[in-house]
Amino acid sequence: MYAYDELDRTLINERVSEFRDQVKRRLSGELTEDEFKMLRLQNGVYLQLHAYMFRVAIPYGTLSSKQLRRLAYIARRYDRGYGHFTTRQNIQFNWIKLAELPDALAELAEVGIHAMQTSGNNMRNVTSDQWAGVAPGEVEDPRIWSEILRQHTTLHPEFSFLPRKFKIAITASEHDRAAIKIHDIGLRLHKNADGETGFEVLVGGGLGRTPFIAKTIKPFVAGRDILSYVEAILRVYNQYGRRDNIYKARIKILVHELGIEKFAREVDEEWRQMGHSALTLDHSVIEEVRSRFSYPAYEKLPHMPDELKQAAHDPLFERWRKNSVAPHKVQGYSIVTLSLKPVGGPPGDATADQMDAIADLADKYSFGEIRVGHEQNLALPHVAKRDLPQLWKALDRLGLATPNVNLVTDIIACPGLDYCSLANARSIPIAQELTRRFANHDTADMIGRLHINISGCINACGHHHVGHIGILGVEKNGEEFYQITIGGRADENAQMGALIGPAVPYAEVADVIEDIVEAYLALRDRPEELFVDTVKRLGVEPFKERVYATR
Amino acid sequence: MTSPLEQKKIRITGPSVVTANRTWDGAVVYRTAQQGWSTALSDAAIVSTSDDARALLAESAADDVGAVGAYIAPVELNGGLVKPGNLREHIRSKGLTIDLLPA
Amino acid sequence: MPLVKNGRITTDLFVHVADGAELPGDGAVLISAARFLEDPEAILKRAGKTGVIWPNNRAVDDLVPYLDRLAAVALLFPTFRDGRAYSQARLLRERHGYDGELRATGQVLRDQFVFMSRAGFDAFEVKKDADADAFAETMKRYSVFYQPTGDGRVTALNRRMQLRHSESAGQ
Numbered sequence: 001m002y003a004y005d006e007l008d009r010t011l012i013n014e015r016v017s018e019f020r021d022q023v024k025r026r027l028s029g030e031l032t033e034d035e036f037k038m039l040r041l042q043n044g045v046y047l048q049l050h051a052y053m054f055r056v057a058i059p060y061g062t063l064s065s066k067q068l069r070r071l072a073y074i075a076r077r078y079d080r081g082y083g084h085f086t087t088r089q090n091i092q093f094n095w096i097k098l099a100e101l102p103d104a105l106a107e108l109a110e111v112g113i114h115a116m117q118t119s120g121n122n123m124r125n126v127t128s129d130q131w132a133g134v135a136p137g138e139v140e141d142p143r144i145w146s147e148i149l150r151q152h153t154t155l156h157p158e159f160s161f162l163p164r165k166f167k168i169a170i171t172a173s174e175h176d177r178a179a180i181k182i183h184d185i186g187l188r189l190h191k192n193a194d195g196e197t198g199f200e201v202l203v204g205g206g207l208g209r210t211p212f213i214a215k216t217i218k219p220f221v222a223g224r225d226i227l228s229y230v231e232a233i234l235r236v237y238n239q240y241g242r243r244d245n246i247y248k249a250r251i252k253i254l255v256h257e258l259g260i261e262k263f264a265r266e267v268d269e270e271w272r273q274m275g276h277s278a279l280t281l282d283h284s285v286i287e288e289v290r291s292r293f294s295y296p297a298y299e300k301l302p303h304m305p306d307e308l309k310q311a312a313h314d315p316l317f318e319r320w321r322k323n324s325v326a327p328h329k330v331q332g333y334s335i336v337t338l339s340l341k342p343v344g345g346p347p348g349d350a351t352a353d354q355m356d357a358i359a360d361l362a363d364k365y366s367f368g369e370i371r372v373g374h375e376q377n378l379a380l381p382h383v384a385k386r387d388l389p390q391l392w393k394a395l396d397r398l399g400l401a402t403p404n405v406n407l408v409t410d411i412i413a414c415p416g417l418d419y420c421s422l423a424n425a426r427s428i429p430i431a432q433e434l435t436r437r438f439a440n441h442d443t444a445d446m447i448g449r450l451h452i453n454i455s456g457c458i459n460a461c462g463h464h465h466v467g468h469i470g471i472l473g474v475e476k477n478g479e480e481f482y483q484i485t486i487g488g489r490a491d492e493n494a495q496m497g498a499l500i501g502p503a504v505p506y507a508e509v510a511d512v513i514e515d516i517v518e519a520y521l522a523l524r525d526r527p528e529e530l531f532v533d534t535v536k537r538l539g540v541e542p543f544k545e546r547v548y549a550t551r
Numbered sequence: 552m553t554s555p556l557e558q559k560k561i562r563i564t565g566p567s568v569v570t571a572n573r574t575w576d577g578a579v580v581y582r583t584a585q586q587g588w589s590t591a592l593s594d595a596a597i598v599s600t601s602d603d604a605r606a607l608l609a610e611s612a613a614d615d616v617g618a619v620g621a622y623i624a625p626v627e628l629n630g631g632l633v634k635p636g637n638l639r640e641h642i643r644s645k646g647l648t649i650d651l652l653p654a
Numbered sequence: 655m656p657l658v659k660n661g662r663i664t665t666d667l668f669v670h671v672a673d674g675a676e677l678p679g680d681g682a683v684l685i686s687a688a689r690f691l692e693d694p695e696a697i698l699k700r701a702g703k704t705g706v707i708w709p710n711n712r713a714v715d716d717l718v719p720y721l722d723r724l725a726a727v728a729l730l731f732p733t734f735r736d737g738r739a740y741s742q743a744r745l746l747r748e749r750h751g752y753d754g755e756l757r758a759t760g761q762v763l764r765d766q767f768v769f770m771s772r773a774g775f776d777a778f779e780v781k782k783d784a785d786a787d788a789f790a791e792t793m794k795r796y797s798v799f800y801q802p803t804g805d806g807r808v809t810a811l812n813r814r815m816q817l818r819h820s821e822s823a824g825q
Contacts, residue, residue, distance in 0.1 A: 005814070007798045007810040007813060007814065008798075008810070010797060010798045011796070011798040011800075011810070014795055014796050014797065014798065017795065018765075018795050018796075022765065026574070027574065027575055027616075028616075029615070029616040030784070032615050033574075033615050033619045033620070035734075035763065038734070038735055039765055047572055047577060047619060047620060048577075049579070049639070049642060049643050050577070050578075050579060050642075050643060050646070051572070051576065051577035051578060052572075052576075052577035095577075096577075097575065097576035097577065098574065098575055098576060098577060099575045099576060121735065121737075151800040151810065151811070152800055152801055154800050155768075155769075155796070155799075155800070156800075156801055157740065157744075157768075157769045157770075157772030157773045157801060157803055157805075158737075158740040158741055158744055158769075158773055158803070159737070159740070160737065160740075160769055161734070161735055161736065161737025161740065161766075161769075162737060235741050238737060238738060238740070238741045239713075239738055239741050239742075243736060243738075273749065277802075278802035278809075279802065284815065285811055285815065288811070288814055288815060288818065344650065346649060417638065417639060417642060418642060418647045418648055418649055419647075426648065426649075428649045429648060429649050432649065432650070478637055478638070480638065
């Protein structure tokens, strides 16, 4: 965990006071909505269909049990008793009152939580691998760099009014769990031939109405230079990014219009002129930040404790363990994913009671630490293997042990038309129906890894382009219709899915998805061939034929 | 906020109301004939011509402290009952279409 | 529109001169970039001080040769949401060493004062009287800053490093 010091705490409190003043001026009429809108967005406050929505940052997806309890409290005290975890390691509350927001923020600030830059045209919450610091084979803990970037991007005096929002994600593993290729800047930590740690820098990724996979702008930037290099990218973007058309304002459009080579030359020229500056991080500064991350005092534990051997006789436990438990870098420990995708539930939602219970379990079994992943699930990152059977029983009672992680019912979905003022169609009931259709865990296991992503509009908060199956809600003559794509992926081999055919009405979506899955089961050349690999091998046509033949 | 220029383009094809979100808490509200806001659709002032819609919207948008993002929304009139005219307005008026708890 | 300079509401000594209008023989003037660049040398030879209003979609490089002879540069915020002038301000101050008056003009509002000051602005044509009145108070909103800019404020990182040095010196 990163420990906030007095300076971090002071800054958050100063931001709360500023926002309190801004809200006061808005409610008194001193500020018009036009003036206030950007100010509230800069602090994570949207206006949705039913109410204000409040988005709280969980930087690089790391939470303490104390912080999670406070989020539960906020859900209960200021909202309707639940929250929604998003694809960018934030949590959203859907029913917050503007007049009460300053108090809610002050209570969050007490535990080092803020909502700065969770929306608005600025640098958003820096995200990372939810397994950072515990995944085997990592180059180093990417959260050190995430935190350096979090601080640097917070209330940045030059880049708080960019052409459009700007998202940075960092990974340090070969397998990318942070979806860096669909971010404005993606950073991949690695070592160069001299053994020096630095970043491959990717730029211009993003979904929305014009999706792009990020391109590598520089294969290696040394760690000490990462702030100046990011600043050079942002300076070029701030000056030349389009401001005439909101749909063309993201950096991906600038990179596309200039071409990556020309864009890279502009950035390099800016970077060269910046030279050695106050942004260059010397070793002691990096170590200072590193020193404020604490790691658990792991015990020396056996690889296969007796408790685990005994529990292996229980097929339900074994099913869950195989699905939701991942290897840890320390022997005798595991990373446990908590599925927020129960059959029939809204993806990514957790009740205040669940949050409190998870905080208690984290204290008991995970050194008080919880992680939030972009797939809208939570994780306990340091669970001793001997505790897995007990933990499983507790999670099962809470409805958090659905053994569906990475399976067909582990659906990413945006809030859709049930909540969102931008949406054209509903997302959540589609997800709920799909989880019912595939509720049989044996069937889901047999299907294997399959990511379904659902967005209620072209803004793509549900990452539909990069779902193995993507579902996009559109409106046709006042009715909800859904376009379906297949073959997308968000990992290190990220690519956009391809459209399978004409949009289908609300009532037919689940049938079509079942047909697609059946087609896959018939077409795969062996059980181990994943859905997305079958699509890659065969293309869209054979799926299209089977799905649309009878329609 | 709808600009005066956009308001000029407004054409309605059936009975309509002006709706917005209340500034202090974000609640869904409807413009009443008494130049106030109500959380009940049944209290809404109903307009049936484009001119009346524009006028009601202009008056509503001027109350920036009371409510935010005023716009014209279609309704259906069924006897004495006013019902939301599309799915979005149905959701705004009646709430979520989904179960919050797994079932 | 009140002008805030050196933290206080002050009288604007510069006269805005429109492009077609005749330049007064002396006195401080603020003119457009287009007019200035037509004949910079002639304008700089005038008896009074020269200030230039620079658009936010043109690189400041074209202004660099004249910086040491300019008394003021005004940068534009067509709306407060358009942040290009922040980059221009930092480039003028930090890269090109400009040390004359750097003025923010356009939709200049209270909630951007701190950002503007950090980027190097020291004069503000404030849109609303109430915001101008609140300038000093608003500038006190923050005491912690994460980014190093040319404004000389000590960053959080530096404060931490100093603290660490003094701690280890005391051991």
